[in-house]
Amino acid sequence: MIRNDWKLEEIKDIFYKPVLELVYEAATIHRQYNETGEVQVCTLLSVKTGGCAEDCAYCPQAARYHTNVKAQKLLAVDEVLKNALEAKESGSTRFCMGAAWREIRDNRDFDNVLEMVKGVNNMGMEVCATLGMLTPEQAEKLKNAGLYAYNHNLDTSADHYDQIITTRKYSDRLDTLENVRKSGISVCSGGIIGMGETEYDRISMLHTLATLPQHPESVPVNALVPVEGTPLENQEKVSVWEMVRMIATARVLMPKAMVRLSAGRVRMTTEEQALCFLAGANSIFAGDKLLTTPNPGTIEDKAMFQLLGLKPRKSFKIEELEEIALY
Numbered sequence: 001m002i003r004n005d006w007k008l009e010e011i012k013d014i015f016y017k018p019v020l021e022l023v024y025e026a027a028t029i030h031r032q033y034n035e036t037g038e039v040q041v042c043t044l045l046s047v048k049t050g051g052c053a054e055d056c057a058y059c060p061q062a063a064r065y066h067t068n069v070k071a072q073k074l075l076a077v078d079e080v081l082k083n084a085l086e087a088k089e090s091g092s093t094r095f096c097m098g099a100a101w102r103e104i105r106d107n108r109d110f111d112n113v114l115e116m117v118k119g120v121n122n123m124g125m126e127v128c129a130t131l132g133m134l135t136p137e138q139a140e141k142l143k144n145a146g147l148y149a150y151n152h153n154l155d156t157s158a159d160h161y162d163q164i165i166t167t168r169k170y171s172d173r174l175d176t177l178e179n180v181r182k183s184g185i186s187v188c189s190g191g192i193i194g195m196g197e198t199e200y201d202r203i204s205m206l207h208t209l210a211t212l213p214q215h216p217e218s219v220p221v222n223a224l225v226p227v228e229g230t231p232l233e234n235q236e237k238v239s240v241w242e243m244v245r246m247i248a249t250a251r252v253l254m255p256k257a258m259v260r261l262s263a264g265r266v267r268m269t270t271e272e273q274a275l276c277f278l279a280g281a282n283s284i285f286a287g288d289k290l291l292t293t294p295n296p297g298t299i300e301d302k303a304m305f306q307l308l309g310l311k312p313r314k315s316f317k318i319e320e321l322e323e324i325a326l327y
């Protein structure tokens, strides 16, 4: 049953089950609601890099930190479309464009992003964007251009938020998610673990996501990839068991969501990633870079799919069109 009235205590009980029992429960729910063995492959491209005025403690793109990231203005529409086509040809069915902006501004850059959205949408891929905060009017424009999904992560719990970001509030995050939801664009929202939060913070973030009026269709679970020059550069690596607990709990709470095994894969073995798929993860990001941080290459991922017998998932968009054509 899909529920969005989860109590914190109930989530705690799920989260703290013996790990193999938790994985078994998550795998059982995953089997009921999704095609197990199918994993969606997505590509994330940074279309505008660095120089961001925000202070997200994990992010090498914040202008105030001294990292190796070179700021780059918005890419040309053609260049982005070329990247999208390459991603499609190598098996991605979802293409996400990320811009290091605090919020969308109504200017020429936004007009160009709308052109990118139209172009990628015409390729038959699910097109997603992560452009910072947005207003209802901007969400509407993105929807009309063909945007399928909008990513805006909660990052962490409401309590831990001011340890990670001080330049905006948790309520700003939630307002943006509401604007996205109201426009009819599908919602992608998750978080990052390994940023000095407690287990309570992890449970609390999952509680916020699972009690939204409608679950996000997509929930990325990221492990911090610490970057030199950021305040979190010395954070310890999270263990696979911590990732498995997050993924499995997310799967139990939000059975139909695409749970995306996102940043941090580069530091995981194939066996560890297999455990995450068993626990209910059903999507990965492909390509050797995730915005600005390293990610396993396409060849390694293809070998993993073959070894584990995984099938790349069709885009939801194509599936919806096929269903319409049947009637």
Ligand code: SF4
Pocket (backbone or CB within 6 Å): 052, 053, 054, 055, 056, 059, 060, 061, 062, 099, 100, 101, 102, 132
């Ligand atoms: S996460 Fe986004 S908003 Fe935060 S500093 Fe990085 S680019 Fe800016």
